[in-house]
Amino acid sequence: MSTDVVAPAPAEAVEVSPEEGGAPVRADGPAGLRAVARELGPVAALTALAGLLPVAALPGEYVLLPDDVPPPGDWAQVGEVASDTGPLLVWRAPRAGAARQVAEAHDAAAPAVADAAPAAGEAATGAADAAPVAGETAATRAADAAWRIGVAWVRAGLCERLTDRAVERLRGRTLGGTATVNLPPVRLVLADAALAHLEAQALLGGAAARDAAPDGGASISGVSLARVTAVLDRSSRAVHNLFGASGFVDGEPARLARTIDLLGHAGGTLPGGTAGREGHDA
Amino acid sequence: MTTVDLVALRDHLRPVGAALREHALAIDADPGALHTLLDSGVLPYRQLGGFPPGYLDDPLRVRGVPVHVRTCVERAVVAETLAWGDASVVVGAPGPSMSGIVVDDLADDEQRDRFYRRVAEPRTWTFFGLTEPDRGSDAAALETAVVELPGGPDDGSAPGHGSPRTVLRGHKKYVGNVARASLGVVFARHRPGPLGVGVYLVDTDRPGFDAAPLVLTGMRSIQLGEVRLRDVPLRPEDTLGRHLSPSRRGLLGAVRTFNRLRPVVASLAVGVTQAALDYVRAERSSFTADERWRLETFDDRLHAARALVLQAARAADDDPADGTLPAAAKAAALDLAEEVTHAVPPLLGPGARWEHPYLDKLVRDVPGLEMMEGTRTVQRLTLAQGWLQGRARHAELV
Numbered sequence: 215m216s217t218d219v220v221a222p223a224p225a226e227a228v229e230v231s232p233e234e235g236g237a238p239v240r241a242d243g244p245a246g247l248r249a250v251a252r253e254l255g256p257v258a259a260l261t262a263l264a265g266l267l268p269v270a271a272l273p274g275e276y277v278l279l280p281d282d283v284p285p286p287g288d289w290a291q292v293g294e295v296a297s298d299t300g301p302l303l304v305w306r307a308p309r310a311g312a313a314r315q316v317a318e319a320h321d322a323a324a325p326a327v328a329d330a331a332p333a334a335g336e337a338a339t340g341a342a343d344a345a346p347v348a349g350e351t352a353a354t355r356a357a358d359a360a361w362r363i364g365v366a367w368v369r370a371g372l373c374e375r376l377t378d379r380a381v382e383r384l385r386g387r388t389l390g391g392t393a394t395v396n397l398p399p400v401r402l403v404l405a406d407a408a409l410a411h412l413e414a415q416a417l418l419g420g421a422a423a424r425d426a427a428p429d430g431g432a433s434i435s436g437v438s439l440a441r442v443t444a445v446l447d448r449s450s451r452a453v454h455n456l457f458g459a460s461g462f463v464d465g466e467p468a469r470l471a472r473t474i475d476l477l478g479h480a481g482g483t484l485p486g487g488t489a490g491r492e493g494h495d496a
Numbered sequence: 497m498t499t500v501d502l503v504a505l506r507d508h509l510r511p512v513g514a515a516l517r518e519h520a521l522a523i524d525a526d527p528g529a530l531h532t533l534l535d536s537g538v539l540p541y542r543q544l545g546g547f548p549p550g551y552l553d554d555p556l557r558v559r560g561v562p563v564h565v566r567t568c569v570e571r572a573v574v575a576e577t578l579a580w581g582d583a584s585v586v587v588g589a590p591g592p593s594m595s596g597i598v599v600d601d602l603a604d605d606e607q608r609d610r611f612y613r614r615v616a617e618p619r620t621w622t623f624f625g626l627t628e629p630d631r632g633s634d635a636a637a638l639e640t641a642v643v644e645l646p647g648g649p650d651d652g653s654a655p656g657h658g659s660p661r662t663v664l665r666g667h668k669k670y671v672g673n674v675a676r677a678s679l680g681v682v683f684a685r686h687r688p689g690p691l692g693v694g695v696y697l698v699d700t701d702r703p704g705f706d707a708a709p710l711v712l713t714g715m716r717s718i719q720l721g722e723v724r725l726r727d728v729p730l731r732p733e734d735t736l737g738r739h740l741s742p743s744r745r746g747l748l749g750a751v752r753t754f755n756r757l758r759p760v761v762a763s764l765a766v767g768v769t770q771a772a773l774d775y776v777r778a779e780r781s782s783f784t785a786d787e788r789w790r791l792e793t794f795d796d797r798l799h800a801a802r803a804l805v806l807q808a809a810r811a812a813d814d815d816p817a818d819g820t821l822p823a824a825a826k827a828a829a830l831d832l833a834e835e836v837t838h839a840v841p842p843l844l845g846p847g848a849r850w851e852h853p854y855l856d857k858l859v860r861d862v863p864g865l866e867m868m869e870g871t872r873t874v875q876r877l878t879l880a881q882g883w884l885q886g887r888a889r890h891a892e893l894v
Contacts, residue, residue, distance in 0.1 A: 274846075274847075275846045275847065276846055292850045292851075293850045304850060306847060306850075387630070387631075387632065388634070388637065389632070389634045389637075390634065390636060390637070391637075399873040399876075399877065400873075403873070447838065454863065455863070455871055455872070455873070458632055458670075458867055458871065459627060459632075459669075459720070459867045460670070461863070462670075462712060462713055462714070462715075462720070462863055462864055462867055463670075463710045463711060463712055463713070464710075464711040464712060464713055468713045472713065472860075475838075475859070476849060479842070479846075479848075479849050480846065483842075
């Protein structure tokens, strides 16, 4: 069984009004979300994502959405995250059983990823015996996978945004007479962040799978998505630390870092079924 | 070196840690709920504050032995045990806190008595005013200054009528507890050069002392704040270390304080890590082989970190001028705390950060530990420098 997920097919360009007003923003496909996230932040990027793909999650799982993007069906709001550009609402998809109706609605929405999605969950965790939860369909899982990959693109852009903010701040500060941004330890963090951003792009763009696949088709495996999540997690935490105490008070850097963190928690890997399920006795 | 039975001390304080856990989420939601905890009497904050003998009538007694929590080792054990419940309360509770350590190092007898008599009063917070908004913790570049104003009618705070008035002028930020503190220490420059920074004991009710709390993303009990010092009057007796040579006071005092505090911060991280691992095991009874392997690896690393932290605390007690092992302890403990607090929520399902708010609190608290007493980057630089100079190469961790 294949372990690849076909990358979300680029949809027609969508127009999104940025929070700050001005000209509408065009996201020409999932990869374009990265630039929207970097330049305009999480609210605009997730709005753009919802314009590209149907909002999707497996039964009982979570998404973060701007307040003007409605979730499907009878999803429950379970929280709110204050991002640097506005609030995001945390929604939980109906649990198994209650989700069948929503799943059917998604069946028609994301056919491009339907065939390959079931294997992705297995690849994400290595759990070859992961069985679909009741209420899941192949198309539901495909839509969910596509959404997660879109979120990963958003996170990639947000990590760059956080890094840009850190550099702006550190250019204006000095330590021992040296601009903080020029201190070797800071530069190492920035270099690692840059490497993480490049690796995330390459993996999300399907470069690894394209090289490996006999037919050269672009695809993203669950393993790749988990790797993207891991490198962005590590990068964003390291960059967040560059803000020092100023990143620990409730301001824009802290809100942006927390948004990156929670987006990863909600959709950073494709589900494989180990979490919360019974296994060997501990 | 301490003669306290550390195992007994842990056992004695374990119920206190459990009680802190019960209040943790309420305080996270509203730092004002700390008062409810203090009212409850479950936190013997005065006994744990590190007062010298003579300032408390009823010191902590562990198996009949009085424990004053004065050594770094004792502080580390206390901090770890209580952090299992809520690390932020350990830092945010009333008491001598960081100021007590710098007072211990630098104050003369009169200053020490003035400080501890005041802090011994119930619900008295202190502050440690070093960090500045434009300078961070770059102590050598402090802008807060001791200023001599022209003579004239003074307010009684200067040594004599007509003499110049000495005042503090500047802006400190990210200072724990400052908006509710009664007194504390302020680092300020009195002349150029590396020896030109002094430490001053300041009461917060003096004119010109204007403090306000900041909203935090975690560790909310510590109530970081900022303070504007608008010509706050200084008296000669406020200068800590006035009886010491210039090379022994000022920034050197801060360095020694930080070296003693880093193992304590590291122990808070150990406590948080233990809390996260215990929490997930309480919420899930079984794990896959892979998950079990990961948890056991975390257990091993936690034991190693705890040993390193204790050794660093002993080293700080022996020679507070050497920050090598304290730096190693903080870096190792924070690495682990960050990794574990992020690794544990997914074990409880995709929405664990919302379904288990205590875990989310732990995730948000750890960056607060990161910023205390220097980030891990700084610790690594300190460790490398110390190691290159031959220190910490032969540490024995048993």
